[in-house]
Amino acid sequence: MLDADFFRRWMTATAASVEREAERLTALDSPIGDADHGSNLQRGFRAVTATLEKEAPDTPGAVLTLTGRQLISTVGGASGPLYGTLLRRTGKALGDAAEVSEEQLAGALRAGVDAVMTLGGAAPGDKTMVDALVPAVDALADGFTAARAAAEQGALATTPMQARKGRASYLGERSIGHQDPGATSSALLIAGLAEANGE
Amino acid sequence: MSDDKTVGIVLVSHSAEVAASVAELAKGLAGGGTSVLVAPAGGTEGGGLGTSAELIAAAAASVDRGAGVAVLTDLGSAVLTVKALLAEGDELPGNTRLVDAPFVEGAVAAVVTAATGADLAAVEAAAAEAYTYRKV
Numbered sequence: 463m464l465d466a467d468f469f470r471r472w473m474t475a476t477a478a479s480v481e482r483e484a485e486r487l488t489a490l491d492s493p494i495g496d497a498d499h500g501s502n503l504q505r506g507f508r509a510v511t512a513t514l515e516k517e518a519p520d521t522p523g524a525v526l527t528l529t530g531r532q533l534i535s536t537v538g539g540a541s542g543p544l545y546g547t548l549l550r551r552t553g554k555a556l557g558d559a560a561e562v563s564e565e566q567l568a569g570a571l572r573a574g575v576d577a578v579m580t581l582g583g584a585a586p587g588d589k590t591m592v593d594a595l596v597p598a599v600d601a602l603a604d605g606f607t608a609a610r611a612a613a614e615q616g617a618l619a620t621t622p623m624q625a626r627k628g629r630a631s632y633l634g635e636r637s638i639g640h641q642d643p644g645a646t647s648s649a650l651l652i653a654g655l656a657e658a659n660g661e
Numbered sequence: 662m663s664d665d666k667t668v669g670i671v672l673v674s675h676s677a678e679v680a681a682s683v684a685e686l687a688k689g690l691a692g693g694g695t696s697v698l699v700a701p702a703g704g705t706e707g708g709g710l711g712t713s714a715e716l717i718a719a720a721a722a723s724v725d726r727g728a729g730v731a732v733l734t735d736l737g738s739a740v741l742t743v744k745a746l747l748a749e750g751d752e753l754p755g756n757t758r759l760v761d762a763p764f765v766e767g768a769v770a771a772v773v774t775a776a777t778g779a780d781l782a783a784v785e786a787a788a789a790e791a792y793t794y795r796k797v
Contacts, residue, residue: 540738543745
């Protein structure tokens with residue numbers, strides 16, 4: 463079973479990898495975006511880390527809803543409401559249980575990904591974070607390591623895609639050949655699950 | 662018409678200058694001295710280009726007179742942030758709506774309509790109708 467501590471470790475592991483990869487995320491966002499993805503997420507996850515320490519939420523659902531709310535408030539770009547909605551909706555789906563199973567987490571995360579697709583209007587194949595998140599959620603039944611591999615694979619698979627959502631879509635065919643920054647940061651988020659579990 | 666029952670208007674842009682200028686333009690074209698409350702929420706809190714949930718929430722609260730708040734946005738994160746705040750439930754005044762409208766023309770239509778004392782649905786319809794005015 464997964465308790466609030468696990469979810470805090472998940473968020474701090476993600477914050478650490480965002481910190482580590484911020485320059486790379488911004489570099490990926492330069493040719494097809496507005497070159498702020500890394501710095502935006504860095505600002506958001508720094509605020510998340512501070513808030514989790516200060517407010518010490520004590521259920522899995524509360525950790526994620528607080529994180530989501532903080533990301534919506536502090537990121538400043540489209541990834542704020544998108545990641546914020548993902549984690550808030552996942553947290554709400556977990557309710558106020560003190561511990562949840564991996565199956566419950568997988569179901570809740572699917573609800574979160576569905577909410578992201580509704581909010582942004584993106585489907586798999588549009589060269590967005592959805593291309594990492596959907597295969598990751600599908601692979602969760604086989605464990606966190608499998609989900610991490612699926613998310614990384616999904617992020618790599620965005621390179622030959624043409625963007626159909628967000629600012630990159632204005633570039634049309636010129637968006638082809640670049641890995642999507644949002645799918646890349648989504649793979650960091652999923653990798654955080656495996657890290658929180660000591661995998 | 663009672664002044665304290667007009668619909669409030671919030672203009673959300675990636676740029677503080679764009680939001681503030683469109684607010685001035687809309688109020689100016691609505692006729693001087695309009696009592697409609699129009700609040701710009703542009704850029705990030707640090708003054709850069711982007712969207713601030715805090716500025717949006719503060720702007721919406723500042724124009725809420727109980728008759729509803731119409732929010733117009735430019736694009737991308739401005740749209741997504743308002744939608745996420747609306748889904749949150751308690752971040753914006755109860756009767757707040759994201760209005761699907763062109764930013765400049767919609768803002769003018771919304772302010773002019775709100776100034777007549779129209780309700781939120783009428784303000785929303787007028788702003789959305791601005792999409793149908795072709796220029797060529």
